[in-house]
Amino acid sequence: MDRNEIIDGVKECLLECVRAEADSITLKSRIIDDLGADSLDLLDIIFTLERKFKIKIKQGEIVKMAQDGIPPEEFQKNDRLLAKGAERLREVLSEVNTDEITEGMSTAKIPYLFNVETFVKIVERNLGKTA
Amino acid sequence: MKPERKPNSITITLAGKIAVVTGGSRGIGRAIALKFAEAGADVCIIYKNSDPDAKSVVQEIEAYGVRALAIKCDASSAEQAGHAVEKIVGKFEKIDILVNNVAITENIPFLALESESWQKAVSVNINSFYNFTHPVVHHMKDRRYGRILNIGSICGIRPIAAVPVHYATTKGAVNAFTFTLAREVARYNILVNSIAPGLIETDFAAGLPEVRMKDFEKFCPLARPGQPSEIANFAVFMVSDLNTYMTGETVIISGGL
Numbered sequence: 585m586d587r588n589e590i591i592d593g594v595k596e597c598l599l600e601c602v603r604a605e606a607d608s609i610t611l612k613s614r615i616i617d618d619l620g621a622d623s624l625d626l627l628d629i630i631f632t633l634e635r636k637f638k639i640k641i642k643q644g645e646i647v648k649m650a651q652d653g654i655p656p657e658e659f660q661k662n663d664r665l666l667a668k669g670a671e672r673l674r675e676v677l678s679e680v681n682t683d684e685i686t687e688g689m690s691t692a693k694i695p696y697l698f699n700v701e702t703f704v705k706i707v708e709r710n711l712g713k714t715a
Numbered sequence: 716m717k718p719e720r721k722p723n724s725i726t727i728t729l730a731g732k733i734a735v736v737t738g739g740s741r742g743i744g745r746a747i748a749l750k751f752a753e754a755g756a757d758v759c760i761i762y763k764n765s766d767p768d769a770k771s772v773v774q775e776i777e778a779y780g781v782r783a784l785a786i787k788c789d790a791s792s793a794e795q796a797g798h799a800v801e802k803i804v805g806k807f808e809k810i811d812i813l814v815n816n817v818a819i820t821e822n823i824p825f826l827a828l829e830s831e832s833w834q835k836a837v838s839v840n841i842n843s844f845y846n847f848t849h850p851v852v853h854h855m856k857d858r859r860y861g862r863i864l865n866i867g868s869i870c871g872i873r874p875i876a877a878v879p880v881h882y883a884t885t886k887g888a889v890n891a892f893t894f895t896l897a898r899e900v901a902r903y904n905i906l907v908n909s910i911a912p913g914l915i916e917t918d919f920a921a922g923l924p925e926v927r928m929k930d931f932e933k934f935c936p937l938a939r940p941g942q943p944s945e946i947a948n949f950a951v952f953m954v955s956d957l958n959t960y961m962t963g964e965t966v967i968i969s970g971g972l
Contacts, residue, residue, distance in 0.1 A: 624899060631856065 738817030913969025
């Protein structure tokens with residue numbers, strides 16, 4: 585499956601789960617702020633991607649990847665990102681504007697960073713695992 | 716033109732459906748399991764204690780010409796409930812209907828209630844709802860179809876004389892579970908509703924002193940306890956495909972209490 589097919593598949597899934605027009609979905613559309621997804625929609629997007637691409641996506645995959653390789657106490661404190669945590673998150677979410685990931689930001693705000701490309705990358709990663 | 720009258724045109728069928736009833740060997744659960752079988756569903760009952768009761772229900776279900784299964788399981792154990800769900804899907808390939816019915820009560824006033832009794836009521840009456848509903852909802856979500864019926868109690872809605880606090884508390888939780896879960900899973904075409912029965916003639920009611928029963932008959936507008944079949948009749952409608960637009964609701968069936 586090539587990247588364009590994955591992008592089209594992710595967009596189809598998003599259209600099933602959020603109330604957005606197909607034309608309004610670009611790779612840089614943010615899932616929550618631009619496409620209006622809530623927490624239930626996010627879960628639904630994961631389920632729909634799993635069904636469509638026949639993959640298994642781990643809960644909290646992004647944060648787990650960001651935490652991988654650094655001690656937990658260096659990732660966040662009191663639900664606020666520490667410098668090292670922000671740095672790792674910028675690496676993992678390379679599709680997100682780096683200015684948006686700052687030291688001190690609330691970890692609860694991490695899902696607000698996700699855009700369409702974030703999910704394309706999740707699918708690519710998981711397809712790679714199952715291939 | 717006059718519309719044509721069709722006296723038997725509205726029928727309720729559960730043919731082809733697979734139903735699971737927790738606490739299905741006795742009382743309201745048993746009545747629901749048998750009524751579902753009568754309506755054409757294959758039925759699995761979950762029971763904990765009485766093998767003879769479970770065996771008898773299985774025989775009665777099979778007498779309707781549908782498939783039956785009885786699984787011995789402690790519904791308060793997430794692990795056992797998960798295994799039971801796996802076993803049911805393994806045998807029947809799907810679950811269309813789940814009835815969360817299992818409940819226990821001990822007639823102890825709050826001031827005399829030990830922590831152990833409180834924990835036991837929560838563990839069986841509330842935790843069993845999670846233990847069965849969680850794996851079943853995941854299964855239903857993938858199929859984009861499901862009907863969940865929770866059995867609460869009128870004492871979870873308004874005060875009823877001499878009902879134990881711990882029991883009423885767990886039954887109140889059933890309502891919140893019902894309307895909140897209904898909103899979350901509506902998108903998967905899973906409908907979640909609840910019945911809140913009044914006093915029903917089960918083993919629990921049989922244990923009431925005669926004087927209490929006489930009092931009850933005085934203040935219940937229909938002047939009698941209900942029969943388990945009167946809950947089961949409505950349960951069939953709620954989980955059938957005649958009900959396609961009601962979700963998150965609790966229906967009180969209590970003789971007018």
